Amino acid sequence: FVPAPLQNTAQLNTRQTFLQTQPPQKSTHPPPALKATQPDTTPSAKHSYPTDWQSQILSALSVIIDPDLETDIVTLGFVQNLSIDPSTNIISLDLELTTPACPVKDIFIQQCQDIINNIQWTSGCKVTLTSRPNVAPSGSPLGMSQIGAVIAVSSCKGGVGKSTTAVNLAFALQSQGASVGIFDADVYGPSLPTMVTPEDDTVRFIGRQIAPLKRGNVSLMSFGYVNEGSAVMRGPMVTQLLDQFLSLTHWGPLDYLILDMPPGTGDIQLTLSQKLNITAAVIVTTPQELSFVDVERGVEMFDTVGVPCVAVVENMAYFENQVGGNTAALKDVDGLKAKFMEALEADGLLVDGAKAGDVAEELIKIVLQQQEKNIAETTTEKIRIFGQGHKRRLSEQWGIEHTYSVPLLGRIAENGDSGTPFIVDNPTSPQADIYRELAQSVVSEVAKFKFGKNKYSRPSVSYDDDNRVIRVFDNDEESVISPADLRRGCRCAACVEEMTGRQILDPASISESVKPLEMSPTGNYALSVDWSDGHRSLYPYRQVRAMIEEKQAGKEGAKEMVQA
Numbered sequence: 001f002v003p004a005p006l007q008n009t010a011q012l013n014t015r016q017t018f019l020q021t022q023p024p025q026k027s028t029h030p031p032p033a034l035k036a037t038q039p040d041t042t043p044s045a046k047h048s049y050p051t052d053w054q055s056q057i058l059s060a061l062s063v064i065i066d067p068d069l070e071t072d073i074v075t076l077g078f079v080q081n082l083s084i085d086p087s088t089n090i091i092s093l094d095l096e097l098t099t100p101a102c103p104v105k106d107i108f109i110q111q112c113q114d115i116i117n118n119i120q121w122t123s124g125c126k127v128t129l130t131s132r133p134n135v136a137p138s139g140s141p142l143g144m145s146q147i148g149a150v151i152a153v154s155s156c157k158g159g160v161g162k163s164t165t166a167v168n169l170a171f172a173l174q175s176q177g178a179s180v181g182i183f184d185a186d187v188y189g190p191s192l193p194t195m196v197t198p199e200d201d202t203v204r205f206i207g208r209q210i211a212p213l214k215r216g217n218v219s220l221m222s223f224g225y226v227n228e229g230s231a232v233m234r235g236p237m238v239t240q241l242l243d244q245f246l247s248l249t250h251w252g253p254l255d256y257l258i259l260d261m262p263p264g265t266g267d268i269q270l271t272l273s274q275k276l277n278i279t280a281a282v283i284v285t286t287p288q289e290l291s292f293v294d295v296e297r298g299v300e301m302f303d304t305v306g307v308p309c310v311a312v313v314e315n316m317a318y319f320e321n322q323v324g325g326n327t328a329a330l331k332d333v334d335g336l337k338a339k340f341m342e343a344l345e346a347d348g349l350l351v352d353g354a355k356a357g358d359v360a361e362e363l364i365k366i367v368l369q370q371q372e373k374n375i376a377e378t379t380t381e382k383i384r385i386f387g388q389g390h391k392r393r394l395s396e397q398w399g400i401e402h403t404y405s406v407p408l409l410g411r412i413a414e415n416g417d418s419g420t421p422f423i424v425d426n427p428t429s430p431q432a433d434i435y436r437e438l439a440q441s442v443v444s445e446v447a448k449f450k451f452g453k454n455k456y457s458r459p460s461v462s463y464d465d466d467n468r469v470i471r472v473f474d475n476d477e478e479s480v481i482s483p484a485d486l487r488r489g490c491r492c493a494a495c496v497e498e499m500t501g502r503q504i505l506d507p508a509s510i511s512e513s514v515k516p517l518e519m520s521p522t523g524n525y526a527l528s529v530d531w532s533d534g535h536r537s538l539y540p541y542r543q544v545r546a547m548i549e550e551k552q553a554g555k556e557g558a559k560e561m562v563q564a
């Protein structure tokens, strides 16, 4: 353990002075290891630290805010087993996070160390990372009782790269410190056995349950491991079998179980989503125009069972092409020099006294400089295969903020057939970064969903026909917005230009008398409105909130102007 460096010399001097004048005293009756739960009742005079040391530490640490949960780490109960070594004044604590894959865990440790080290009477700090034990929602199938979150990876069509995404997401989560399992729920064409070769493919039993196979720390289960070839079954049989198979698998404690769903949005998928207590879904698509409809269908399916879609992956979105100068590096410098010399001498180009070797040397320098310039000018061009994706629409209409575009890449396809996931084989590639970012957004959104305060609370929205206003009841506050204002704020493809975000809808074309015929929550983030002018709009709650705030700010501003 090395204490974090102090931030300035003034603090360093203060601490040094303090330690010099008051060396930590050894009590004749050393107190037991102090825990936050065991208040120190010994008189303060015997110690070189204050009697209220625990509250001082906790209050100092309460400035650290979890960015996802928007609450301080003390209130969240992250600080556990707080103790002090009375002989050294070194503070120890556990940081019990909601997930070991927490994206800001290193920042938290650093912040804790900096803050505690800057308290005058401390002489160091030891932070141990832990995470909360996983507890599955009640009613979860037998083998899944210790699974923290079930993440469905889903697509409307087959062959868009759902299994590839599921596998790389799982291994990305594992590389970030989480314990992960993958369940391949495709009974017709299981792909996990091709994509991930387990270390040992013998299927074993633990009591009456099947032990998942393993690759590194990732647990794996697929019909393909227990049954050669694909099954021929009808819908109800499939869901029953999947349900049994999943429960019969002895997953043990897992932070995340990645569920590679069968493609489609039919009964099998709906029943699975209902039965398996899915925490969140990731939708995989290709960015064709048609596929946006697929995404909508996917979001709607998960919506009917209350599962939020946290990210969309546009797979095979583009391919990368190197453009620019000649990047081939000059390998045979001596050979080229010899050729230059030969040419210089043969053509009689040498002026008086010049040596062919020196001139050739100069020429080589010019060639190498040019080569460097060429390489610097080389850029990678992204060629979009199916057109520009739908990031803007996904965010503006559905409130889905996490959209990732994965290129069509030979190595991704090769790894799909090789039994080793792409991210394991190519951890430093830019595409591995994309999968890691996807994993981080899943971790953050799941944490918000499970532990956040208001993030996923849906405001209640109703239309008050008497007063011709839409009433929004949000976080114990009611606000109103006029139907025409909300209608004019529609960001759908017909109202806003997809690429530039420019409004196509002429606000003046919307009558003041327009009103909602039906309003219903869609997905966990958006409100769907059927308007009296025949239009249908989707508004992320974020947008509704922003529009109300804007209107209120406008009104306040106008009031102030009148008063002035």
Ligand SMILES: Nc1ncnc2c1ncn2[C@@H]1O[C@H](COP(=O)(O)OP(=O)(O)OP(=O)(O)O)[C@@H](O)[C@H]1O
Pocket: 155, 157, 158, 159, 160, 161, 162, 163, 164, 165, 186, 189, 191, 262, 263, 315, 316, 406, 407, 408, 409, 410, 412, 413, 414, 415, 416, 417
């Ligand atoms: N980004 C990519 N670049 C190149 N090849 C890819 C990419 N993503 C997936 N593939 C390849 O496309 C094929 C289909 O991928 P995958 O099996 O993941 O799709 P799927 O949607 O799960 O299909 P199914 O529903 O039929 O199981 C595989 O051969 C895979 O290796």
